[in-house]
Amino acid sequence: MIEAAKTIPVVRGAFREYYFKQARAVEEPGKIEQREFGYAQFGQAGMTRHLSFNSIKELHAMLVKEVPSDVYCSNAYYKFPTQPMQEKQWLGADLIFDIDGKDLDLPCVPSHTYPVCTNCGHALPPSDEKKEYSCPSCNGKKAERVSIPCSKCIEGSKKEVRRLIEFLTTDLGMQRDNIYVYFSGNNGFHIHIGDSEYVPLDPQARSDIVGYLSGTGLLAESVGVRKGREGNMSFIKFPRGGIAYGWRGRIADKLKIDGSSIIKLKHIVDQKGGYAGFKSELDKMTREMGVRIDPQVTTDVHRIFRMPGTLNSKSGLAKTRCADLESFNPFNDACLLGGNKVNVRVKTHVKLKLKGEAFNISKESAELPAFAAVYLICKGLAEAM
Ligand SMILES: [Zn+2]
Numbered sequence: 001m002i003e004a005a006k007t008i009p010v011v012r013g014a015f016r017e018y019y020f021k022q023a024r025a026v027e028e029p030g031k032i033e034q035r036e037f038g039y040a041q042f043g044q045a046g047m048t049r050h051l052s053f054n055s056i057k058e059l060h061a062m063l064v065k066e067v068p069s070d071v072y073c074s075n076a077y078y079k080f081p082t083q084p085m086q087e088k089q090w091l092g093a094d095l096i097f098d099i100d101g102k103d104l105d106l107p108c109v110p111s112h113t114y115p116v117c118t119n120c121g122h123a124l125p126p127s128d129e130k131k132e133y134s135c136p137s138c139n140g141k142k143a144e145r146v147s148i149p150c151s152k153c154i155e156g157s158k159k160e161v162r163r164l165i166e167f168l169t170t171d172l173g174m175q176r177d178n179i180y181v182y183f184s185g186n187n188g189f190h191i192h193i194g195d196s197e198y199v200p201l202d203p204q205a206r207s208d209i210v211g212y213l214s215g216t217g218l219l220a221e222s223v224g225v226r227k228g229r230e231g232n233m234s235f236i237k238f239p240r241g242g243i244a245y246g247w248r249g250r251i252a253d254k255l256k257i258d259g260s261s262i263i264k265l266k267h268i269v270d271q272k273g274g275y276a277g278f279k280s281e282l283d284k285m286t287r288e289m290g291v292r293i294d295p296q297v298t299t300d301v302h303r304i305f306r307m308p309g310t311l312n313s314k315s316g317l318a319k320t321r322c323a324d325l326e327s328f329n330p331f332n333d334a335c336l337l338g339g340n341k342v343n344v345r346v347k348t349h350v351k352l353k354l355k356g357e358a359f360n361i362s363k364e365s366a367e368l369p370a371f372a373a374v375y376l377i378c379k380g381l382a383e384a385m
């Protein structure tokens, strides 16, 4: 996303200052010597991987020296973290979840999403029109859709985090103290589980957890609706374990039934058009009530994942621990770059609020504090002059 020759030094300079002055914000992962690290660099494709650090001090020194655009750490533990994947000897991995605002299909998103040409970087204002993209500057047909999340987006992601925490603590019996919530640094949240009980789980077991949390494949039978002898016939027989807990309890609450509501449930099933109709109604309910997490992030046990306290080059914001999710405001609490003045060319009219300061920029060139200039540059909506 970051182009022009003058632009990279501005962003890199602000990142360097951050890693120099606020090194302590970069959290030391548990058993650091067993982790694999990786990073990406400004203006370069690809990633340097299979790195290892024996202490957080060593890592800090690398951050100030290399000033990476993005820094990643494995959630896995390895005997030999610097070896090629087949020879690392996997010892386990922390359980993690990724909630991304862009997967939530929020209705506000088109109003703050800017098409930015992948060829020449030309940016257009947000538009609801669904017509095919064509760059007015270079005629390019491909654009990256860049979003400046609004407060509704953040609230939408928080709601998903709350729902995940509710599932993890009630259905899976996790301790709230072992659930660490981080703002991703752009438009979502990462949830890290500190409970070592989950560390040995293989990808299949993690996939089962994802399936449970998202409610996919919940059977009509598990809430007592069974297939009759013919076609769409059905009869009610509640499972032996009852319908008071977990997903069964959630569905029962939603349908306002309990373990004695045989006639009422039969009535509901008939109203929905029998077994098949009830099954599709059930699928709809689980889609609405389940947690929307990225299944790949949770099931991939060899991934390197954005490191807490490091900066995200999609925004210049930091991946930041949310001590209190309710009051957490990423545009204040994760906006940690300095305020040196930077001259930028802003490509299109933008509105944003950072560190309590509202920016409404309609003119081409503007002098902005570094934290705001870097945010817009990272989004592809401005260039340094
Ligand atoms: Zn273009």
Ligand SMILES: [Zn+2]
Pocket (backbone or CB within 6 Å): 106, 108, 109, 112, 149, 150, 151, 152, 153, 154
């Ligand atoms: Zn929004």
